[in-house]
């Protein structure tokens with residue numbers, strides 16, 4: 001069997017800690033060696049026992065390490081993709097982390113840099129992109145298309161044939177009706193029930209979900 005691959009986590013917040021907990025359950029596959037954080041005040045600290053080695057410049061010291069970007073924020077839904085762009089690494093450097101308690105149907109191929117946490121169920125989607133984060137108990141079902149950099153907070157659930165555009169953020173416990181499209185960079189509030197298409201970069205919330213705002217210049 002191949003030796004576990006060294007792994008660097010980019011980010012020092014709650015998601016990084018959750019990803020760390022997941023990879024520690026897979027010691028035959030991953031050997032976490034450190035976290036990277038832009039905040040110099042964190043350098044040298046420990047993240048649940050894992051050293052914060054420094055900023056992105058540390059990547060050059062570990063050319064063989066896989067990398068996973070652990071950043072997710074409803075106020076900056078495109079933030080993770082912005083970090084990925086800044087790192088400018090080849091796609092094969094990014095780790096796909098699947099918690100052992102996730103249920104992923106054979107043939108559903110999560111993309112590079114994608115994280116699927118405990119209790120995530122993925123049945124038969126058409127696509128599960130790169131740098132997707134699915135927090136605990138997310139449900140992705142038949143014919144869904146989940147774009148790059150999408151964040152699905154805990155218990156978000158997609159009906160069949162849902163299309164989620166790149167960098168969209170679905171809040172915890174939100175539900176999306178079958179065949180509905182969520183635009184790129186859009187945000188859906190926690191607990192919302194989405195019955196109609198959400199245009200790109202708009203913020204929708206409620207039951208049924210309605211537009212509550214728009215993210216101007218939502219580049220990152």
Ligand SMILES: CC(C)(COP(=O)(O)OP(=O)(O)OC[C@H]1O[C@@H](n2cnc3c(N)ncnc32)[C@H](O)[C@@H]1OP(=O)(O)O)[C@@H](O)C(=O)NCCC(=O)NCCS
Nearest residue numbers: 074153170171172187188189190191192203204205206212
């Ligand atoms: C949708 C969201 C991004 C809006 O945040 P915001 O832009 O700061 O908006 P505000 O909190 O100022 O709320 C604006 C209005 O929308 C309403 N609203 C906000 N979120 C709502 C929600 N999820 N459902 C229903 N209404 C909501 C507020 O009550 C407020 O209404 P009002 O103007 O009548 O008082 C945020 O509430 C949200 O749901 N974030 C996701 C949280 C989440 O899933 N976290 C997971 C962490 S792991």
